[in-house]
Amino acid sequence: MATYITSDCINCGACEPECPNQAISEGDETYQIDASLCTECVGFNAHEACQAVCPVECCLPDPNNTETEAVLAARAVTLHADDAALTGKIASGTFPSRFRK
Numbered sequence: 285m286a287t288y289i290t291s292d293c294i295n296c297g298a299c300e301p302e303c304p305n306q307a308i309s310e311g312d313e314t315y316q317i318d319a320s321l322c323t324e325c326v327g328f329n330a331h332e333a334c335q336a337v338c339p340v341e342c343c344l345p346d347p348n349n350t351e352t353e354a355v356l357a358a359r360a361v362t363l364h365a366d367d368a369a370l371t372g373k374i375a376s377g378t379f380p381s382r383f384r385k
């Protein structure tokens with residue numbers, strides 16, 4: 285599931301700089317996540333970095349957009365093709381992932 289921001293967002297901005305994929309931006313009403321850029325932090329963290337800093341814990345898995353770890357890992361490679369350390373970890377299966385807690 286891609287992560288999404290619920291209407292509970294208080295627009296504090298804490299999550300935006302934490303995203304390894306620059307998927308978070310300020311929207312009209314609340315901050316928002318571009319699902320095409322979100323990897324649920326697969327490849328970078330064993331948890332969603334946005335949710336970890338959110339004071340109201342409103343960065344949640346989107347029940348309407350379920351994605352597998354493999355899809356998310358492939359997205360991380362596509363988004364960071366020049367990051368040899370990341371692509372190497374993903375190729376060898378030794379990458380951090382919320383699916384492996």
Ligand code: SF4
Nearest residue numbers: 303322323324325334
């Ligand atoms: S879950 Fe990770 S990749 Fe997705 S928006 Fe949050 S910080 Fe960015």
Ligand code: SF4
Nearest residue numbers: 293294296297299338
């Ligand atoms: S950290 Fe939470 S409350 Fe703050 S902008 Fe991000 S989603 Fe909204």
